Amino acid sequence: MADEEAGGAERMEVSTELPQTPQLLASWWDQQVDFYTTFLHHLAQLVPEIYSAEMDPDLEKQEESIQMSIFTPLEWYLFGEDPDICLEKLKHSGAFQLCGKVFKSGETTYSCRDCAIDPTCVLCMDCFQNSVHKNHRYKMHTSTGGGFCDCGDTEAWKTGPFCISHEPGRAGTTKESLRCPLNEEVIAQARKIFPSVIKYIVEMTIWEEEKELPPELQRREKNERYYCVLFNDEHHSYDHVIYSLQRALDCELAEAQLHTTAIDKEGRRAVKAGAFAACQEAKEDIKSHSENVSQHPLHVEVLHSEVMAHQKFALRLGSWMNKIMSYSSDFRQIFCQACLREEPGSENPCLISRLMLWDAKLYKGARKILHELIFSSFFMEMEYKKFFAMEFVKYYKQLQKEYISDDHDRSISVTALSVQMFTVPTLARHLIEEQNVISVITETLLEVLPEYLDRNNKFNFQGYSQDKLGRVYAVICDLKYILISKPTVWTERLRMQFLEGFRSFLKILTCMQGMEEIRRQVGQHIEVDPDWEAAIAIQMQLKNILLMFQEWCACDEELLLVAYKECHKAVMRCSTSFISSSKTVVQLWGHTLETKSYKVSEDLVSIHLPLSRTLAGLHVRLSRLGAVSRLHEFVPFEDFQVEVLVEYPLRCLVLVAQVVAEMWRRNGLSLISQVFYYQDVKCREEMYDKDIIMLQIGASLMDPNRFLLLVLQRYELADAFNKTISTKDQDLIKQYNTLIEEMLQVLIYIVGERYVPGVGNVTKEEVTMREIIHLLCIEPMPHSAIAKNLPENENNETGLENVINKVATFKKPGVSGHGVYELKDESLKDFNMYFYHYSKTQHSKAEHMQKKRRKQENKDEALPPPPPPEFCPAFSKVVNLLNCDIMMYILRTIFERAIDTDSNLWTEGMLQMAFHILALGLLEEKQQLEKAPEEEVTFDFYHKASRLGSSAMNAQNIQMLLEKLKGIPQLEGQKDMITWILQMFDTVKRLREKSCLIVATTSGSESIKNDEIIHDKEKAERKRKAEAARLHRQKIMAQMSALQKNFIETHKLMYDSTSEMSGKEDSIMEEERYFEAVQLSSQQRIHVDLFDLESGEYLCPLCKSLCNTVIPIIPLQPQRINSENAEALAQLLTLAQWIQTVLARISGYNMKHAKGENPPIPVLVDQGMGDSTFEFHSILSFGIQPSIKYSNSIKEMVILFATTIYRIGLKVPPDETDPRVPMMTWSTCAFTVQAIENLLGDEGKPLFGALQNRQHNGLKALMQFAIAQKITCPQVLIQKHLIRLLSVVLPNLKSEDTPCLLSIDLFHVLVGAVLAFPSLYWDDTVDLQPSSISSSYNHLYLFHLITMAHMLQILLTIDTDLPLAQVQEESEEARSASSFLAEVSQYTNGCIGCGIPGWYLWVSLKNGITPYLRCAALFFHYLLGVTPPDELLTNPAEGEYSALCSYLSLPTNLFLLFQEYWDTVRPLLQRWCADPALLNCLKQKSTIVRYPRKRNSLIELPDDYSCLLNQASHFRCPRSADDERKHPVLCLFCGAILCSQNICCQEIVNGEEVGACIFHALHCGAGVCIFLKIRECRVVLVEGKARGCAYPAPYLDEYGETDPGLKRGNPLHLSRERYRKLHLVWQQHCIIEEIARSQETNQMLFGFNWQLL
Secondary structure, three states: OHHHHHHHHHHHHHHOOOOOHHHHHHHHHHHOOOHHHHHHHHHHHHHHHHOOOOOOOOHHHHHHHHHHHHHHHHHHHHHOOOHHHHHHHHHOOOOOOOOOOEOOOOOEEEEEOOOEOOOOOOEOHHHHHOOHHHHOOEEEEEOOOOOEOOOOOOOOEOOOOOOOOOOOOOOOOOOHHHOOOOOHHHHHHHHHHHHHHHHHHHHHHOOOOOOOOOHHHOOOOOOOOEEEEEEOOOOOOHHHHHHHHHHHHOOOHHHHHHHHHHHHHHOEEEEEEEOHHHHHHHHHHHHHHHHHHOOOOOOEEEEEHHHHHHHHHHHHHHHHHHHHHOOOHHHHHHHHHHHHOOOOOOOOOOHHHHHHHHHHHOOHHHHHHHHHHHHHHHHHOHHHHHHHHHHHHHOHHHHHHHHHHOOOOHHHOHHHHHHHHHOOHHHHHHHHHHHOHHHHHHHHHHHHOHHHEOOOOOEOOOOOOHHHHHHHHHHHHHHHHHHOOOOOOOOHHHHHHHHHHHHHHHHHHHHHOOOOOEOOOOOOOOOOOOOOHHHHHHHHHHHHHHHHHHHHHOOOHHHHHHHHHHHHHHHHHHOHHHHOOOEEEEEEOOEEEEEEOOOOOOOOEOOOOHHHHHHHHHHHHHHHHOOHHHHHHHOOHHHHOHHHHHHHHHHHHHHHHHHHOOOOHHHOHHHHHHHHHHHOOOOHHHOHHHHHHHHHHHHHHOOHHHHHHHHHHHOOOHHHHHOOOOOOOHHHHHHHHHHHHHHHHHHHHHHHOOOOEOOEOOOHHHHHHHHHHHHHHHOOEOHHHHHHOOOOOOOOOOOHHHHHHHHEEEEOOOOOOOOEEEEOHHHHHHOOOOOOOOOHHHHHHHHHHHHHHHHHOOOOOOOOOOOOOOEOHHHHHHHHHOOOHHHHHHHHHHHHHHHOOOOOOOOHHHHHHHHHHHHHHHHHHHHHHHHOOHHHOOOOHHHHHHOOOOOOOOOOOHHHHHHHHOOOHHHHHHHHHHHHHHHHHHHHHHHHOOOOHHHHHHHHHHHHHHHHHHHHHHHHHHHHHHHHHHHHHHHHHHHHHHHHHHHHHHOHHHHHOOOOOOOHHHHHHHHHHHHHHHHHHOHHHHHHOEEEOOOOEEEOOOOOOEEOOOOOOOOOOOOOOOHHHHHHHHHHOOHHHHHHHHHHHHHHHHHHHOOOOOOOOOOOOOOOOOOHHHHHHHHHHHOEEEOOOOOHHHHHHHHHHHHHHHHHHHOOOOOOOOOHHHHHHHHHHHHHHHHHHHHHHHOOOOOOOOOOHHHHHHHHHHHHHHHHHHHHOOHHHHHHHHHHHHHHHOOOOOOOOOOOHHHOOHHHHHHHHHHHHHHHHOOOOOOEEEOHHHHHHHHHHHHHHHHHHHHHHHHHOOOOOOOOOOOOOOOHHHHHHHHHHHHHHHHOOOOOOOOOOHHHHHHHHHHHHHHHHHHHHHHHHHHHOOOOOHHHOOOOOOOHHHHHHHHOOOOOOOHHHHHHOHHHHHHHHHHHHHOHHHHHHHHOHHHOOOOOOOOOOOOOOOOEHHHHHHHHHOOOOOOOOOOOOOEEEEEOOOOOEEEEOOHHHOEEEOOEEEOHHHHHHHHHOOOEEEEEEOOOOEEEEEEOOOEEEEEOOOEEOOOOOOOHHHOOOOOOEEOHHHHHHHHHHHHOOOHHHHHHHHHHHOOOOOOOOHHHO
């Protein structure tokens, strides 16, 4: 054999040279006897060679070699022919019924609330989109990784288990072809190959030797190459590892980062290669460096290069197996059989179990591949899933213990697979029956928690480790999974095994019963708050499990009774100490009770009583089945000992009362927190609610007087009622009063709270309805808030949707806020002021709201209890508490104390509760009398309440006491309630006295009349009160107004200075004084609100706007024009003259500045300059006046503002002398006008009528400042700028690099030219400026000229590709347009076509020029202050265009401009059109700007959010090959999807690392951008590198709420209004302001690192 092998090896070496290697190799393998040995031999030769370069591998080459030399031969060997053909055949052979897609972390999963068996049944994106569930009530969630798609699993769905793709027998695949056409030979080959491959994978994965390989894999010549391998752990942070690597290996930061990222992703990485000694040294170095940083050293090993190579290849082989198995069910079955086969004669378990048991020792990368193997094999075949589950349960304890001591995440532990098996109903039953999995899980829990047991065998979690307990919760979760679906059929074996499991579970509860007992601190405060979180957290984890156990027990009467017996035994075992303690006697009102001496305020007490509460739950379920009558068969009455059962829950409630009475203040916060959770919705079902039920059980089984005596004794109030306590100690009185109130409240709950199926005759729906009604009585609430306040069942359902519409109406949200539910009026009658789930604040809020509402409706303010439902038979005796002697005594005592002026042992709250108890008693009697004849009703509340208190002369009954209480002034608010009770007494009396009918009717009508008289009186009284309150309010308002006036007087400065001043000089001083006044009035705020020092930004203290400078307010200069002069000038000054004059003036300047050089004089047309100079002076004499003088302070402010614009606009250091300063000012001015015009156009608002105050004042100030700009810099500079601007429209001004007409925004040119034009009048000797008349002509001609240039721009860039279908009448404008274009096309050498119809030209021109005209109208209005016509103040209608033309002195047919100035303009036209740059632009159609310019808008978003999630699921990061969790983020400006918060996509900008989003924002929005985080449904606004904030997403669920983080997971749809609002935030340039405001309100200590977004 050895020779044969050697020969084989030689042949192999030869065969690697051959081109058809795979085929030959496969046939050679076929001849060998032992495939396993041959295969290993082959691998031993090749694997170390292929994986030799571990440090810096060439991955593509590696993959190619493996395919060629190992996988392809294997596939040939398997199929016996070309594998590509076979696999292709298999691929098309039929659809799978199971999807089985394994979720990556971060992927979106869908669950159907209507059809899923439980919430763990989920679909992947593709299956969901193709399934019926898309139209059901579904939920979306983000997977933590590790689960898989349940599509095709009939046990997971009630309906619609298949999507279209996985439907069996769907179109295209018949039933027969579903069986993959595998022939016998292939199956035989698979049986031969698979075991060897699997064995190799398992052996190599769990190989422990670092230096040696198994003998069959060793080569003759062994190399001495080792690797130092670093493993991932969860103790060390990224930075720790990078630091340790840099120090130990002396490497660059980039290399260390590369290693660390790989370790985090794969779980291990070779960081150094070399001889053993060198690697060993590196290992020690890394360990010591990492120990300095954290207590645990990093896990480092030195591995031989061949061991490393084989381990790596084993995983690659695993992926190959995955691929092969995905083709056929037979392959999967063969694989599973091979994995489950135990080796004969070997101690080892089967291969799959060995892998599972080794799981905790494996690194991340290996675990992932092995789990995928399990998913794609065992979990795809139902039969083998069962076998796998049995193996899993067999080693469950060991696996969980290893997981608990491991430090890797749950998602990559083999224990996380439990959910895939335990939630399958049939499998769960099988595991309970065959392996008693419930016991296995509970025993595991007991075995992993023993360190937390104290001497009494109770848990005590002091000093627990959060991580470790977090891992224990996973075991508790498994219990939930097993119990999640109740069995429908009970076999004898199932019943037996379940009871066994239940007993085992009771052991855990026994360890929790009475755990973490506490004693009241007296004297000094507790030093250290004990750890309480762990116990409460376990209680929360167990809540649903406890409920599920009770539900399982309640499936079957026999089972329930046996479970009850077991639970009762366990409670009794825990109560032995109490039973044996000494006794005391309580006496009151002729009744005595002998009870155990115990005081909550002195002895040990615990809030954790899961056993007692489980018993209460089982008792209720017995009552529901009507099986309480059989209870004595299982628990004899003498053993029942109801007082013992009631004792512990009662103590718990007393503890809560004493905490409220502040008797436990010195016990610190931990107790307050425990009491909070005890009553909180997350825990109350299995804590507080069950304690109330246990007291109800006690009240139903004990003598009512004895029960009340026990309650009084435990509340330590027996003395308080026994004798009058005369104490002056206010604290003690307050304490007693609080305790009495708390006790009365509990008594109300015991008697009145019947909304538990089994306690009262109610259904689950009614219970939920009542919860909702009471929540909405506090205030209208959004859906999520209601859901949060309702308890969830094991399927995370609250039952809210089924009933909410019966009791409430939904109110849709506006553009912000959320939709809320408001209670329907008819549901208000069910309001119970003492609803037992109200917290103190909720109680007072609800009471206040209801009284307020009744007041508004002019009703009385009484809030009596609603008639309660009937008790179930088992609880019917509870009502006897109401009419027993002790209760009457308690009520009478309270009323007597209230009447007694000396007594202070009462409060209004206490009386309210007493009234409530009275009302309950009367209601109960009334209900009983209405149902049964009077003689049968034994409930005699009325009779007892009417009895006198004693035989003394001045004795009074309760009715008399009530009459007296009505007269007490402090009880004004309770008057209505007392009246209601007295009326109730009457009603009951009448029902009792039905026998004397005639008398009753007459007296009845009288009493009704009396009632009416009383009622009218009360109404009048109420009216009087309302009037008094109104007058009182008026008085207060008058006082407020006076105070305000006074404030305005003292701060006069602030208010006056905002009004316009007539003086020019004073106005800026006012501005400064105003600003100082603001600063003084909000000194503190100004300091706080400095927002960004670098750019000098602050939030305005008044309006919270973001500012970085202040505009000086300079008043408008009034202009007067002499009309005669104007007409005379009009004769002289034509456009041609004006242009000549301007050019002459410019050339004059040029001569002066050229110092002797003779510059060419620009000439317009070919006429001489002869007489123009002469005329120039005559015009000048018309048109000048001295310049305005500004004060120094104005100059300073103007210069400051101008340099701020320059500094921030260009992001440069401030420099007053820079020539760009004036240009920046003019551009700011033009851009602001354009932005406002664009916004008004976008919103469809009128041009002048809709300006906000801020926009109006801002434009006014900005324009006046722009005029004053000329004082900030030398006139020569402004002249240079003017010449440059004019050179655009006057081509004869030869300015260097004049841009082409098409590439310029002419409105900017207009603003700059108009504002710079006065500089032409300036001279060295005199400071002059144009007079009003010449200014107006300058403006007119400049505007006309630039308008004509803009018309040419529009017509040259007209879009001719549009459909020209609409034919209109040829109007005059259209004809002008056609002829003008014909003229222009001559000058452009035919670059522009002539075939466009005139009407189309005219429409295009009109549309294209309107924005420019609107901007010009705004500009000239704020420049000159001319009032706009009405058409521009109201909504934009048809007349807007003509109104604009008349306001701007333009003809409505704009082509008349050309006709008017034709001689002057023609040469200009020729020159404009002859510009080579312009002709070039026309030829390249693509880059042309067309008019009107297209408004920017945010991208279109799909209506259904799942479409976006779908998009994100197909997103692949462009920079990384793996599909690890990514954060896909959508840019709402351009629609790009980016990979956010990931190292792979970071960029370097100016030497700093920035994330993909910030980098994109710099290019897409100049640093400002809006992103949507797709997997979290959050919008993010960013600005610059380091600032950003979250913003509500525009997607809402059907309840009008956003869902950040997809926490609730409801279907989301786009809200157009919200998206529009976001669009406006962007359009209004408010993004930076939003960020600033958000950062001011949410000042976080450790903010988010926006730079790496």
